[in-house]
Structure formats: C-alpha cells, structure tokens
Amino acid sequence: MNVEISSTLLEPPVQTAEPRPAHAPSNPPGRIKDDAHAIATAQRLANAFAEDAALRDRERRLPWAELDAFVASGLWTITVPREHGGPGVKSGTLAEVTATIAAADGSLGQIPQNHFYALEVLRVGGSAQQQRFFYGRVLAGERFGNALAEIGHKDFQRRTRLSRDARGWRVDGRKFYCTGALYAHWIPTLVVSEEAGRDVTYLAFVPRGAPGVTITDDWDGFGQRVTGSGSVQFDDVRVEQDWIVPFQASFERPTTIGPLAQILHAAIDLGQARGAFEAALQFVREHSRPWIDAKVERAADDPLTLVQFGDLSARLAAAEALVRRAGRYVDAAQTAPGERTVAEASIAVAEARALTTTVSLEAGSRLFELAGTAATLDGLGLDRFWRNARTHTLHDPVRWKYHAVGNFYLNDALPPRHGAL
Known part of the structure; x- marks a missing residue:
C-alpha cells in the first residue's frame, strides 16, 4: 500500500518568538589539565545536572544556567589542540565526557556535539589563521552551534547559498535541526557556492548576532526537548572571508x-x-x-x-x-x-x-x-x-x-x- 505524506509534514512547526541570544562570556573557562581531569569534571557536573533533568524535560525549560556552568568548567575546550593552548584530549575521553553528561541529561549531552564537530572541521580544513582565531574564541568561552540540515525537500541537495557581491560574502537560506544554535555565539553553517559551473560546499561561521540571522525555538520533538534543535533563517547575512572554512574538500580526501x-x-x-x-x-x-x-x-x-x-x-x-x-x-x-x-x-x-x-x-x-x-x-x-x-x-x-x-x-x-x- 502506498501512503501519501503531506508536504506540510516535512516543514518546520509554526514559528514561535525568537529566543534571547547567549550573553558574551564574562570570564575565560577553567583550564582542563588532562584527560583524567576532563572525566572527573564531567562527573561532577553530571551529578548537578541530573537533579532537575526531569523538570527541564517536562517543562521544556531551556538550560541556560547549566550550559554556562558547562562552558565555565572548561569542557567545551577539550579538543582544542595543545599547540593552540587547549588540552587536546583523546577521542575516547571526549566520548566518555559526552556519555557522562548525557546519562544525567540527554539534551545537555547533545548540545555540544556540533560544537566539537565544527572544531574538527576547523582542525582538518581551516587555515592556520582561522584556527588561531576560532580556537581563541572557544578558549575565551564562546560556543558553536550548527545550521547544517535542511528539510522540506525529498532530496539531500543543500539550498542555503554563499554568494559574493561588491560588499563581500553573504549567506541566504533556511535550516532546521539546528542543535545548539539557539545557545551559540557562532553558528557554523553549511553553505553552497557556485564555482566554475559546479556547487562547492563550505562551512561558514556566522555570528549569532549578525543582522539577518533569525533563530526560532520551534523544535517540538517528543525527545531531546531542550536541545533547541529548531530553525535558523539567513537573510542576506554578511560574513567575512576568514570565517569561511572548506568543507567539501575535507571529504574528498580521508579525514576524521x-x-x-x-x-x-x-x-x-x-x-x-x-x-x-x-x-x-x-x-x-x-x-x-x-x-x-x-x-x-x-x-x-x-x-x-x-x-x-x-x-x-x-x-x-x-x-x-x-x-x-x-x-x-x-x-x-x-x-x-x-x-x-x-x-x-x-x-x-x-x-x-x-x-x-x-x-x-x-x-x-x-x-x-x-x-x-x-x-x-x-x-x-x-x-x-x-x-x-x-x-x-x-x-x-x-x-x-x-x-x-x-x-x-x-x-x-x-x-x-x-x-x-
């Protein structure tokens, strides 16, 4: 039996008010010394996060205070390489930290996932100048979200465009499942640019407060309720060339x-x-x-x-x-x-x-x-x-x-x- 699914079911839910942006970090995060310190810090935070996890889930209470404590602990810096001032922990340690937090609160465990993903894209494909700049922002306490996925179409073709005019580079498009964007200072965004007659994909790091960026807290999934995995709209958003990191090229060769x-x-x-x-x-x-x-x-x-x-x-x-x-x-x-x-x-x-x-x-x-x-x-x-x-x-x-x-x-x-x- 063939079942017809209305195209409206593939669209994001009705929009609600745009949430408040994340405030700028007042102090640099604490310094994680090594892998053991990272795991111990995660366990300490998990014990605190578990207390109100059911309440946050039931009331869809956004975990602003918990995220601030999470970042202040230094755990959002743990994959910054040692040569750039971070602890550069092992992948197994990153996984254990993530699992420890997720055991206490699944949403809090998922929110940094794309933060670490963006750091890996930066490590693999970013220039030395881009790495210095963005690693520095993370070490200062800023966090990355994401705007990668798009819905409303039966294909996986990306439609958010990166284009250039006399004023510089701009981003236009709409994303959904943008976990972490609501809480972020930067929104790494998957964009497509037409070059020599073909589309090339990049990751553009877009400031959360840039004119033309609209974040809507319209995620209403029955699980992972406070990940903020809703919509991001980009309307003629200006980005600097130094904020655009190669993405497609990092999959044309073997990378991690x-x-x-x-x-x-x-x-x-x-x-x-x-x-x-x-x-x-x-x-x-x-x-x-x-x-x-x-x-x-x-x-x-x-x-x-x-x-x-x-x-x-x-x-x-x-x-x-x-x-x-x-x-x-x-x-x-x-x-x-x-x-x-x-x-x-x-x-x-x-x-x-x-x-x-x-x-x-x-x-x-x-x-x-x-x-x-x-x-x-x-x-x-x-x-x-x-x-x-x-x-x-x-x-x-x-x-x-x-x-x-x-x-x-x-x-x-x-x-x-x-x-x-």
Whole structure:
C-alpha cells in the first residue's frame, strides 16, 4: 500500500518568538589539565545536572544556567589542540565526557556535539589563521552551534547559498535541526557556492548576532526537548572571508570528520543507556514490588528480574568497550590519516553506534518492564530516557551501520566518507 505524506509534514512547526541570544562570556573557562581531569569534571557536573533533568524535560525549560556552568568548567575546550593552548584530549575521553553528561541529561549531552564537530572541521580544513582565531574564541568561552540540515525537500541537495557581491560574502537560506544554535555565539553553517559551473560546499561561521540571522525555538520533538534543535533563517547575512572554512574538500580526501562526529553520537546514546539503567536499578531497589510467583520479599531478589538486569548490564558493558575501542581508532586516524586508517576508524565507530543504538532503546524500554506500573507516573519523568534515545538514534539509520561493517569485512569495501560514517 502506498501512503501519501503531506508536504506540510516535512516543514518546520509554526514559528514561535525568537529566543534571547547567549550573553558574551564574562570570564575565560577553567583550564582542563588532562584527560583524567576532563572525566572527573564531567562527573561532577553530571551529578548537578541530573537533579532537575526531569523538570527541564517536562517543562521544556531551556538550560541556560547549566550550559554556562558547562562552558565555565572548561569542557567545551577539550579538543582544542595543545599547540593552540587547549588540552587536546583523546577521542575516547571526549566520548566518555559526552556519555557522562548525557546519562544525567540527554539534551545537555547533545548540545555540544556540533560544537566539537565544527572544531574538527576547523582542525582538518581551516587555515592556520582561522584556527588561531576560532580556537581563541572557544578558549575565551564562546560556543558553536550548527545550521547544517535542511528539510522540506525529498532530496539531500543543500539550498542555503554563499554568494559574493561588491560588499563581500553573504549567506541566504533556511535550516532546521539546528542543535545548539539557539545557545551559540557562532553558528557554523553549511553553505553552497557556485564555482566554475559546479556547487562547492563550505562551512561558514556566522555570528549569532549578525543582522539577518533569525533563530526560532520551534523544535517540538517528543525527545531531546531542550536541545533547541529548531530553525535558523539567513537573510542576506554578511560574513567575512576568514570565517569561511572548506568543507567539501575535507571529504574528498580521508579525514576524521565523519568518525569524530559519529563517535559523539555513539557516546550520547551510551549515556542515555547508562541513565536508564541506573534509574531502573534505583527504582527496583526502592519502590518495585516482586511478582507473586517469585515468592520473594523484595523485587531486587526476583530471579527473573536478576536475569534481565544481568543481560542488560552485559550489553551495556559491551557498548562501552566498543566506544573506547572506537576512540583508539579515531585517535590513530587523526595522527596518520589515510584511506585505510580512516576507513578502519569509520568501521570501528559504526560497530559502536550499532550497539549503542540498540542498548539505549533497550535500556529505556526495559526500565518499565522491570520497574513496573508505578514507574509510568508522569511526574517521575522516567519516560524521558526512552524518548530521548528514540529521538536521537534516528539521526541516521543503524541498518546502514551494519551494511557498512559487513561490506568492509566481507568485500574489503571502504565505507563512504561523509558525516554519517
């Protein structure tokens, strides 16, 4: 049966008022000394972020104060290379930091994803002058959002244009799924420029407050509710040439932009799984009743419940191991980028994403199976773990991860080079 889908369903929701912009940082962020310091700092913040996570989700309360604390901690600087004054942590550390925050609040775990993505594009394709400037902005406490995706069309052709006139460069177009743009000081924007009869893609770093930029908080997904993943409109927005970084050229040769982006997505899903697992443990220990046929006093002693927790724990441990392994492959490819090293990093990350996708959904669902009916009370907000996982795991289809992995091992076929692998 063929189902017709109205084109209006592919458009962004009705616009609401433009939100206030992020204020300029008053002080530079704290300095993260090394990988261990980054992970410890993330854990400290996660403990604080978890307290009101359900409330923020239920009321769609934008996490301005939490984001300011997140940036002030120094964690948004951790991939700035050491030669530019940053800690330059390993990819596995970046993933662990992301997972730790996502376990406490899935939205807060996702908001910096495109910040780190833009930093990787800058590291791979930016000039020395661009790197100095933008790394300096990040070390001063400024944050990047994104305006990459476009909807309302059946193809993946990008329609946001970069053009030039007598006054300089300008950007015109509309984007959606702009996670982090609402909170950003800069909005790295995927733009297309016509050059020698063909379209060439760039990443233009657009100041949040530039005339002609309109950000609309119209993201109404049932999960990841406060990521601010709504619309950005660009109307004759002026940008400097030094703010335009090559993008397409970075995929015409082997680079780690794709694997770095994907390991962050895997880490977000891993964090969602951890959060759901911990919530299930706590609820069953403190509130659940055992099934009558178990003939035990506590739900935590129900033998079939123990089996389920054991199974889920093993799956979660396997996902964690694959993410750590993928981090090592990404580090190796960053050190020595080549056809093989980048392909191996992409496949290792795809393997991790395949498992983190399934375990995040499984953990969010089994939480209710194991905790029982009382866990569904709306005021608890425990459904956010499954809603967040289901929403985020739709970023790109896991079935294509399995295809890429199988094709690599069976046919030695290198995976495609783009942001989804």
